[in-house]
Amino acid sequence: MAVDLLRVDDVHKAFGDNAVLRGMTLSVAAHEVVVLIGASGSGKSTLLRCINGLESVDAGVIMVDGLDVTADDADFDAVRQRVGMVFQSFNLFPHMSVLGNITLAPRKVLGVSADEAEQRARDLLTRFGLEAKADDYPDRLSGGQQQRVAIVRALAMQPQAMLFDEVTSALDPELVGEVLDVIRGLKESGMTILMATHEMGFARDVADRVCFVDAGRVLESGPPAQVLGDPHEARTREFLARVLG
Amino acid sequence: MSTNTGASIVEPEVPYVDPERRSRRQRRSRRNALVATLSTVVFFGVVVIAVATSPGWPVVQDAFFNGDYFALAWPEVLVALLINIKIFVVAEFFILILGLLLALTRLSKSPALLPLRIVGTLYTDIFRGTPTLLVVLLLGFGVPALNLSGLPTDPLVWGTIALILSYTAYVAEVFRSGIASIHPSQRAAARSLGLSNVQTNRYVVLPQAIRRVIPPLLNDFVSLQKDTALVSVLGPIEALRAAQIIVYGKFNYTPYIVGALLFIALTIPMARFTDWLTARQERQRSSGSR
Numbered sequence: 153m154a155v156d157l158l159r160v161d162d163v164h165k166a167f168g169d170n171a172v173l174r175g176m177t178l179s180v181a182a183h184e185v186v187v188l189i190g191a192s193g194s195g196k197s198t199l200l201r202c203i204n205g206l207e208s209v210d211a212g213v214i215m216v217d218g219l220d221v222t223a224d225d226a227d228f229d230a231v232r233q234r235v236g237m238v239f240q241s242f243n244l245f246p247h248m249s250v251l252g253n254i255t256l257a258p259r260k261v262l263g264v265s266a267d268e269a270e271q272r273a274r275d276l277l278t279r280f281g282l283e284a285k286a287d288d289y290p291d292r293l294s295g296g297q298q299q300r301v302a303i304v305r306a307l308a309m310q311p312q313a314m315l316f317d318e319v320t321s322a323l324d325p326e327l328v329g330e331v332l333d334v335i336r337g338l339k340e341s342g343m344t345i346l347m348a349t350h351e352m353g354f355a356r357d358v359a360d361r362v363c364f365v366d367a368g369r370v371l372e373s374g375p376p377a378q379v380l381g382d383p384h385e386a387r388t389r390e391f392l393a394r395v396l397g
Numbered sequence: 398m399s400t401n402t403g404a405s406i407v408e409p410e411v412p413y414v415d416p417e418r419r420s421r422r423q424r425r426s427r428r429n430a431l432v433a434t435l436s437t438v439v440f441f442g443v444v445v446i447a448v449a450t451s452p453g454w455p456v457v458q459d460a461f462f463n464g465d466y467f468a469l470a471w472p473e474v475l476v477a478l479l480i481n482i483k484i485f486v487v488a489e490f491f492i493l494i495l496g497l498l499l500a501l502t503r504l505s506k507s508p509a510l511l512p513l514r515i516v517g518t519l520y521t522d523i524f525r526g527t528p529t530l531l532v533v534l535l536l537g538f539g540v541p542a543l544n545l546s547g548l549p550t551d552p553l554v555w556g557t558i559a560l561i562l563s564y565t566a567y568v569a570e571v572f573r574s575g576i577a578s579i580h581p582s583q584r585a586a587a588r589s590l591g592l593s594n595v596q597t598n599r600y601v602v603l604p605q606a607i608r609r610v611i612p613p614l615l616n617d618f619v620s621l622q623k624d625t626a627l628v629s630v631l632g633p634i635e636a637l638r639a640a641q642i643i644v645y646g647k648f649n650y651t652p653y654i655v656g657a658l659l660f661i662a663l664t665i666p667m668a669r670f671t672d673w674l675t676a677r678q679e680r681q682r683s684s685g686s687r
Contacts, residue, residue: 201585204589205588206585206588206589228588229591229593232588232589232590232591233591236589236590237589239582239585239586239589241582243582243583243585243586244586245583245586245587245601245605246605247604247605247608256590256592256600256601257590257591257592260592260596260600261590261591261592261593261596262591302586305590306589306590309590309591
């Protein structure tokens, strides 16, 4: 039994009167790939943002590699160095080159020298077929390239787990594949991954476990073939019928 | 890509336009150019003739555009303009620093800074609402009259301080709107990488915000360049004062025109630079892939 790298226990989170997470419980073992599916507004993104400390929770506990994210004196910087996050809207820094984007955090947060950070960044870019883009600015890149750079930027901090928040939802259909290929490669290299996505085919191929999120909690969880192919819950069947048409 | 490797010898870069349509377009643009030229010549011809033949023109010309007085005032006003430039440069330096600090203070969420935020809000309300000339008079005459030891008595110093106080309020608001215009997702991305709040501001938010507010900032600079003339009410012989002295001595207004021309000459490069910068940013924004 592998140790849980991420553990979310009965977490509640509301924005004003709008309760988004209502008893969310979930765990991700080291090297496991867990895919969150569910309708927009079901709480997938909010969960990911809470794990990264971008939102504070109202109740419950989130543990990241033994660190309590939900403690009053939580060390978010330590948490964020362990968990990388990639967003739907890329969020590259437009005033910096690709190299600048990737080396900023290693230099300023980890104190890596500029030369070493650049060398590491170039190695990562080469690994993902982006070495020719090192000196370009984000607005020169396609959406797919921007998103791959955003993934490299998170990887440069050498995280133990990656959170992907609908990272292909803003992409043109023909660019989705290149980003998913990168994530598939990360799985093969043993990265722990928690991702929210609407790409059911990808979930089926890559996930170790699929969690169906509904109304702020995990309603059903299991191997992709079971959850996507033979769901127990009526809500899951409804959702899949709508998504898969 | 000058030649095609395939069988086709058609240059791909020249789009096809129907020849008849092309010649119609050319005829139309020639006609438009002709009409524009004619209407411009006629309009300005009529204005010049109307002004020059009006009965009052010789009097106006002598009072405002007298060649002798122009030659007399020109060197003196130009030398005095150096004082305006000095005021402008010193004031601008402090305005930029204080404006940015004020903006950051007002945007900060730290509970310990609440008193500073209150002071910042009051300051902005007061100095944006008060006429700049009033502040110049109040400080320039008021403070030296207190006879407090240790304080400078030079009206030039107090005039400059008054301009700094007044313009910092405007410039802080420009900075504040620029910082607020940076999308929260940029901050989230920076924080998710482990950057602290201060590092996020320093490396991610401020560089983008400042780039975005350069055109409105330059607009305020242009305004400040002119408003250095307000210090003339305190007595220092800057450009406006120098012109005024000659006007009062000779009962002729040509020196004011000299002063106006010099101020315009000072602000035009800044205005054109602002236009150029705005246009360039617009181009960059539209050339981006998304």
